[in-house]
Amino acid sequence: MELQQLSAQCYVLRAAVNIGYITTGGKGLLIDTGVDDSSIKKAIKLLEKEKLPLDYCIITHAHADHFGGANYLKKTMRIPLYAPKVEKAIIENSVLEPIYLFNGSFPIAELRNKFLEGKSVPIDHVVENGKGNIGPFSLEIIPLPGHSYGQIAILSEGILYAADSYFGESTLKKHVIPFINDADQTIESLHKLKEIPCKGAVPGHGEFEENFHGTVQKNIELHEKMIQRVREQIEEATGKVTFSQLLKTFLACNELNVGNLGQWLLFRTSFTAYISSLVKKGIVQYTIQDNELWVTTITN
Ligand SMILES: [Zn+2]
Incomplete structure (x- = not known):
């Protein structure tokens, strides 16, 4: 110091x-x-x-x-x-x-x-x-x-x-x-x-x-790129993907290999915040299907 x-x-x-x-x-x-x-x-x-x-x-x-x-x-x-x-x-x-x-x-x-x-x-x-x-x-x-x-x-x-x-x-x-x-x-x-x-x-x-x-x-x-990245990954998954799969893809795409639970939870919080930004913009929504959390695009 x-x-x-x-x-x-x-x-x-x-x-x-x-x-x-x-x-x-x-x-x-x-x-x-x-x-x-x-x-x-x-x-x-x-x-x-x-x-x-x-x-x-x-x-x-x-x-x-x-x-x-x-x-x-x-x-x-x-x-x-x-x-x-x-x-x-x-x-x-x-x-x-x-x-x-x-x-x-x-x-x-x-x-x-x-x-x-x-x-x-x-x-x-x-x-x-x-x-x-x-x-x-x-x-x-x-x-x-x-x-x-x-x-x-x-x-x-x-x-x-x-x-x-x-x-x-x-x-x-x-x-x-x-x-x-x-x-x-x-x-x-x-x-x-x-x-x-x-x-x-x-x-x-x-x-x-x-x-x-x-x-x-x-x-x-960086944050705008991350929001865009999440959006693209949802689209690549034909507009419907489970939250856990999307998180896995998102971390891999950022070349991260998370070593412990604490770090994973921190990343998951930021990841959730990026999705929520897309939810607020009316681009995607959270849904529950087959007891799973999904992220899906909203089509008009
Ligand atoms: Zn801090």
Whole structure:
């Protein structure tokens, strides 16, 4: 983990999962915490070494890799935690993440790992969208849902902490199919990102870029390609295919060979979001036949 200064007051603690940091008036504010105690301890140590204060923490969304260290932060340093409303509910009941991934049924032990279930922690304050203050910090909270139900980005001093609303190019390549729970909202949020006046942005995974619109555009193109790919595969199956067969084809077509249940469930969620986008456009529908879930094209 290393500390990178982005402006007079804004920093990022660079790691596989970035942690944002802002300081003003002798106070410090963290944005996200990394996946576990170890990652937040590294962040605290780094701030201490640089004699930077720490007083507040905002969690951008309730994914374990972003809030897993928050429990330690609150317990050992009594740092007040802030989060968006829906995300707060999940952070405070973190088993909900493996629950929703596992079709709502209670997750088996294999799914209750630190990447899918962060340590639960009570959130002290709900953040409201728009311009506001936390202590001496003047921030703008920008809702960017799609990757997570209530995800936010934070704008401070012209620096945009974009969370997982977009991914850096190498992360995008590594993930192949990024995690989303709503494709249309994801794309809408990506377009919105390009409209936010700022000096630069840092994603949750990837590098700070002054000119980040090109990276955002690559994210847009990827999701549009995935939606199109699903559509083509349904058409190739003469407009009627079981959900499970379509998923199998979709993963193979993306050259994925999924190695474990957790990863498969994450991919299935994004895949479902792509189909739902086609459902909302009136192109396909979900039907049940022979006790199976089918995806069929709507012919007029
Ligand atoms: Zn995330």
